[in-house]
Every structure is written in structure tokens, then in C-alpha cells.
Amino acid sequence: MYNESSSLAVISRVTNPVGVAGTLLLTLYAFNEPLDGYYIVLGIIAFFLSAQIFEDISLMQPGGRFKPMSGLVSILIAWSMTAAAILFLGYVTQLDHHFTEVVILAWMAVTPFVLFIAHSLIRLYVQQAYESGQARHAVIIGANDLGLRLLSRLRSNDGLFTRTSGFFDDRAPERLADDVKPMYLGHLRDIHSYIHSHRVDVIYIALPISQKRRITALLDHLKDTTASVYLVPDIFTYDLIQARIDQVGGVPVIAVLETPFISINAFTKRVTDLLLASLILLLIAPVLAIVALAVKATSPGPIIFKQRRYGLNGEEIVVYKFRSMTVCEDNAEVKQATKNDARVTPVGGFLRKTSLDELPQFINVLQGRMSIVGPRPHAVAHNEMYRKLIPGYMLRHKVKPGITGWAQVNGLRGETETLEKMAARVQFDLNYLRKWSLALDLMIIAKTVWLMFKDAKAY
Numbered sequence: 001m002y003n004e005s006s007s008l009a010v011i012s013r014v015t016n017p018v019g020v021a022g023t024l025l026l027t028l029y030a031f032n033e034p035l036d037g038y039y040i041v042l043g044i045i046a047f048f049l050s051a052q053i054f055e056d057i058s059l060m061q062p063g064g065r066f067k068p069m070s071g072l073v074s075i076l077i078a079w080s081m082t083a084a085a086i087l088f089l090g091y092v093t094q095l096d097h098h099f100t101e102v103v104i105l106a107w108m109a110v111t112p113f114v115l116f117i118a119h120s121l122i123r124l125y126v127q128q129a130y131e132s133g134q135a136r137h138a139v140i141i142g143a144n145d146l147g148l149r150l151l152s153r154l155r156s157n158d159g160l161f162t163r164t165s166g167f168f169d170d171r172a173p174e175r176l177a178d179d180v181k182p183m184y185l186g187h188l189r190d191i192h193s194y195i196h197s198h199r200v201d202v203i204y205i206a207l208p209i210s211q212k213r214r215i216t217a218l219l220d221h222l223k224d225t226t227a228s229v230y231l232v233p234d235i236f237t238y239d240l241i242q243a244r245i246d247q248v249g250g251v252p253v254i255a256v257l258e259t260p261f262i263s264i265n266a267f268t269k270r271v272t273d274l275l276l277a278s279l280i281l282l283l284i285a286p287v288l289a290i291v292a293l294a295v296k297a298t299s300p301g302p303i304i305f306k307q308r309r310y311g312l313n314g315e316e317i318v319v320y321k322f323r324s325m326t327v328c329e330d331n332a333e334v335k336q337a338t339k340n341d342a343r344v345t346p347v348g349g350f351l352r353k354t355s356l357d358e359l360p361q362f363i364n365v366l367q368g369r370m371s372i373v374g375p376r377p378h379a380v381a382h383n384e385m386y387r388k389l390i391p392g393y394m395l396r397h398k399v400k401p402g403i404t405g406w407a408q409v410n411g412l413r414g415e416t417e418t419l420e421k422m423a424a425r426v427q428f429d430l431n432y433l434r435k436w437s438l439a440l441d442l443m444i445i446a447k448t449v450w451l452m453f454k455d456a457k458a459y
Contacts, residue, residue: 011122016054017047019115020082027107031100038098049085052268052438054078072116079112081439092279126161135163137199141188141218142206143167143180146234150206162202188218195225206232241395241433259398260436268438273372277365284359291356295322299345304360309377312400317369319377320360324348355452361403373441374402375429386422396429404448406432
């Protein structure tokens with residue numbers, strides 16, 4: 001009996017980046033192109049970009065089924081995003097002339113099909129392993145929401161290499177939900193005989209932690225088996241942000257409210273911010289100069305407006321903007337800009353509508369105070385007000401504030417004149433923390449550019 005869940009998970013994660021970099025090497029060899037420093041850097045960038053963007057790509061469907069067209073489409077979409085990012089970086093850095101055009105085009109055309117073939121071979125291996133009974137046989141104790149969630153994960157992730165038969169529960173079958181009844185294997189008292197007659201390798205206990213006595217009795221009962229037993233904590237009943245299991249000096253702990261930027265994610269986020277912010281500042285330098293002159297020439301006051309905001313972990317930071325109003329408020333009470341606000345200067349109205357007033361914040365990104373994508377920073381006075389009114393409001397500060405964000409590209413840009421609108425913005429910010437990926441960041445950046453001159457809500 002195999003226990004290949006960890007090895008298959010590793011293979012699944014590295015197939016895409018290794019395939020991308022490997023295909024580049026093969027393309028260079030096919031066109032007799034030398035592997036110089038520029039191509040090495042290109043391979044490294046492509047490796048890490050694809051590792052992030054392809055992270056959720058899997059060709060396997062629940063129950064070990066395979067849908068070729070669905071898998072191919074997913075690969076084409078993810079590779080298109082990766083290729084677009086690479087081409088954009090090459091264009092803005094003016095390094096694209098160091099590469100042979102036919103080599104790059106061939107690499108980008110061939111790569112998705114190489115990845116598809118690689119995933120197909122993995123699928124064939126997994127399928128044969130399932131059919132030959134090499135996958136681990138698992139059962140779940142607890143036919144509840146947590147058990148159903150676990151079953152869905154087990155059946156949709158081929159890297160776990162686990163075949164799940166169904167549930168045991170202490171309730172009668174007629175008391176179970178209709179979608180659970182076909183997977184009902186028996187009462188808890190029947191589990192011992194089932195394990196011995198069906199050679200069960202893994203048992204997942206998905207009972208509420210509050211039922212300590214029943215769990216303890218089960219564990220004592222299951223010691224008379226060779227099956228591996230896992231206790232599944234019912235933490236998913238809570239509103240979690242980046243939940244995961246960790247260790248502190250060998251003591252297991254469960255993270256329930258945490259930043260997504262840990263380890264390699266933090267490195268990826270920072271490198272992406274530094275690279276993009278530097279390139280963008282170089283490109284927009286003439287625009288910055290023109291806007292600065294326009295602000296200075298059309299109204300009295302400083303060119304740059306500095307305001308205190310909350311940054312990462314609620315630390316106060318100073319955020320830069322081109323001044324768009326006749327006032328520079330940074331007091332205990334700050335009035336939000338409204339439509340037809342008399343404080344907005346004629347040039348300021350244009351700057352706010354096109355978001356050009358936000359451009360100096362790329363300097364904040366280089367300083368490490370902000371990120372290109374993240375929850376928009378609010379004035380300190382607004383934070384102190386809303387943290388008392390909206391549950392979970394301060395969790396948005398588990399990441400650096402951004403120049404643009406998930407809420408802004410979903411229609412929640414500009415004035416939030418009601419508590420409901422601010423609460424909706426906060427929910428989008430928290431969803432960003434839950435679902436962060438490099439692909440999501442790139443999509444938000446692209447959508448922001450698209451909306452810059454089309455969003456009539458900014459003023």
C-alpha cells in the first residue's frame with residue numbers, strides 16, 4: 001500500500017514551473033540559441049511567476065475523473081497571464097531586444113501543450129494507481145458540514161492520493177441530509193468491524209471539538225487498528241483569515257487570523273512591488289512632472305499632500321498624494337470628499353477622477369510602507385471611527401495598504417457615504433486576504449488600468 005500523498009503534492013506543485021523553465025531550455029536548444037545571462041534571468045522570472053499563477057491548476061476532477069478540455073483551457077488561461085506579465089516586464093525594461101523573437105514566440109506557443117502533456121501523464125499514473133487499489137482508503141467519522149467539506153477536498157485533490165468511501169455517524173440514516181445518505185457507511189459502533197473487513201488506511205474524525213468525551217472514547221477504540229487517525233478541527237465554523245496549522249517549539253497551533261504574506265509569499269509580494277513600482281516610476285516620470293507643475297500653478301499650497309494613515313499591523317505611516325483640494329486635512333475629524341465638493345480644485349477634480357493624484361504613492365511602495373495592491377488606506381480619523389462600527393475592520397491591516405485594491409475594482413471606489421458601503425468595502429478587503437495570489441494581484445492591476453478613465457464614481 002502506497003503513502004504518496006506528500007510526493008504527489010510536491011510533483012503537482014513543481015510540474016508547472018519546471019515545465020515552463022524546461023521548455024525554455026528545449027526551445028533554445030532547438031533554435032541553437034546560446035544560454036546567456038539574459039535567458040537565465042528570464043527562466044528564473046518565468047519559474048517563480050508560473051509557480052504562483054499556476055498554483056491552483058489541477059487537471060483532476062472529483063473521483064479521479066479527468067476532463068481534458070477543461071484542463072487545457074485552465075492551462076491556457078494561466079499561461080496567458082504568465083506570458084503577458086513576462087512580455088510587459090520585457091517591454092517596460094527595454095530588455096526585450098536581448099531575446100530572439102522567434103525563440104520567445106515558439107516558447108510561448110509550445111509551453112501550454114508541454115504542460116498539458118505533463119499533467120496528462122500524471123493523470124494516467126494516478127488513474128492506474130486508483131484502479132489498481134494503490135491509493136489510500138479513507139473513511140470519515142461525522143456526517144456534518146465539516147465532514148462534507150473534507151470529503152470535497154479529498155476527492156478534488158489528486159495529490160492527496162486518497163479514496164474516500166463515506167461517513168460513519170451516530171445518527172440514524174433517515175436523520176441525515178439527502179446528499180449524505182448515499183455515503184452513509186454505518187453507526188459509530190460499526191466502524192471497528194468495517195475497518196477490519198475493508199482494510200481502511202486512514203480515519204478522519206470530523207466531530208465538533210466540544211464533543212470531547214465522544215472523541216476520547218473513539219480514539220481509545222481505534223487504538224486496536226493499524227489505520228492512521230486524524231482529528232479534523234472544526235475551525236471552519238469560524239470566519240477565518242489565512243487559516244493554517246503551525247508549530248511553536250514543537251507545540252501545534254492553528255492560525256485563524258493571519259496575513260497571507262508568510263515565507264515565499266512575502267518575498268514574492270515584495271519583489272513584485274519593487275520591480276513594478278520602479279518600472280512604473282521611470283515610465284511616468286514626465287507625467288509626475290507635468291502634474292506637479294499643474295498643481296502648483298493652479299492653486300496655492302504644497303504640491304504633495306501628506307496624510308497619516310494606518311499601515312501594516314496598524315502602524316501609522318505617511319502617505320503621499322498630489323494635492324487635489326484647497327485644504328490639507330489631517331486632524332481628529334476628516335471629512336471625506338463628496339461629489340461636487342467645493343474644496344476640490346479644478347485640476348484636483350481631474351486628478352481624482354483619473355486617479356493621477358495617487359501616483360506619488362509608488363514612492364511609498366519603494367519605501368516599503370505600501371504595496372501596489374492591497375486594501376486602500378483610510379485616514380486615521382476614519383479608522384478610529386469605523387473600527388468601532390464594523391466587526392473585523394482592523395483585520396484589513398494584516399497586509400500593507402495598496403494603491404489599488406479588490407474593493408476598488410469591484411465598484412467600491414470613492415466616497416463611502418453610508419456605513420453599509422464601508423462594510424461592503426471591508427468585506428472585499430478581507431476576501432482579498434483570504435484569496436490572495438500573484439495572479440489575483442496582476443488581475444487587479446490590469447482591471448485598475450482599464451477602469452482609470454471609465455470609473456465615474458471617483459471625485
